[in-house]
Amino acid sequence: MQVVTEIAELKKAVAAHRVQGHSVGLVPTMGYLHAGHASLLAQARKESDAVVLSVFVNPTQFGPNEDLDRYPRNKEGDLQLAEANGVDIVFLPEASEMYPRPSATRISVGGITDKLCGASRPGHFDGVALVVSKLFHLVGPDRAYFGMKDAQQVAVISRMVEDLNLPVEIVPCPIVRAEDGLALSSRNVYLSADERAQALVLSETLRRAPEWLAEAGGDAEGLKARIRARIGEMPLADIDYVEVLTYPGLAPAFGAEAAESAWIVALAVRFGKTRLIDNRLLTRQEIAEALASPLQAAKGE
Incomplete structure (x- = not known):
């Protein structure tokens, strides 16, 4: 070498x-x-x-x-x-x-x-x-x-x-995660034990994103609200952003363009002085299934 x-x-x-x-x-x-x-x-x-x-x-x-x-x-x-x-x-x-x-x-x-x-x-x-x-x-x-x-x-x-x-x-x-789900980052070394424990909410919310999107009837704003509420339960969390956008174009996740694209659920949250980012891509199939959810059908009635 x-x-x-x-x-x-x-x-x-x-x-x-x-x-x-x-x-x-x-x-x-x-x-x-x-x-x-x-x-x-x-x-x-x-x-x-x-x-x-x-x-x-x-x-x-x-x-x-x-x-x-x-x-x-x-x-x-x-x-x-x-x-x-x-x-x-x-x-x-x-x-x-x-x-x-x-x-x-x-x-x-x-x-x-x-x-x-x-x-x-x-x-x-x-x-x-x-x-x-x-x-x-x-x-x-x-x-x-x-x-x-x-x-x-x-x-x-x-x-x-x-x-x-x-x-x-x-x-x-692909993202590489620790056994507890936290995305690996050079900045993780700055987290206290309590901050690290609460930071697991990031991977938790991303894991549940398809389920919550379906519960929101495929509505990106509804998904964002669920994620923000869950992260907000962590007293050490200071949310920078929670966004749901198309990927890779990073356009708003609604309308004709969004229907033909994957979506990204992207998070940036500070725990103490440490700013962590994480994300999950939602496939077109996951989005289509959410849009076909009973709640979405009820909204259309």
Whole structure:
């Protein structure tokens, strides 16, 4: 496993694989790796001759009052996990390497970045799009792997790739959860025992979303109300948002467009100082079954 910290080293290491005709898979991360990241690396290892892992806490996606300085870091642990999962190249740049001077270029993906986390964190996805674009140009991967825990990020990167005709396939990978159901996140380390116990309400409400949607007669607003009420029973929970939108277009979940799309139930909730996100996709079949529920039929009478 090669560990490189400079762009020139990264390009040289990737080129050595390219001259051998190797396909390249990229897993971009901010480090403090866990089993969720390991699942991305495992998928990349199956599908690529060479796997590149980037570990970079990207300052351009953090707002002025966010946790850039507090974001957990564990270089040695990250390298151990990378080696255990067959990574070929680890790119560990400093901020000064990625941004030798403040970037004058912005990449903004309109429409799908002004809601959910984009509404709560203005400019966040501009920073994400910029750094991912830089990594794509530096590595030139055939495929790039992203976890669906941040489903909005997957939608943003996929749209950027489509709009700019970038020659990379985006591979979304399933959410990995702890045994108790909590979605794995580097920020989980900040949760107290009580906060973690109450945070399980997120996966609970998502698990019950199809049932509650049917009880609401297929009405997205009714589902949101049920979820907000349940989360609100947790005294340590501070809701940022509960949304039900089409996916990946992130349009309101009603009307003709919504009938032809999957839906996403997306949550962002703070427990103490820790902001957690989670989500669940509802398939067209689940939505159709909810719309065919007795309550929906009664509404139409």
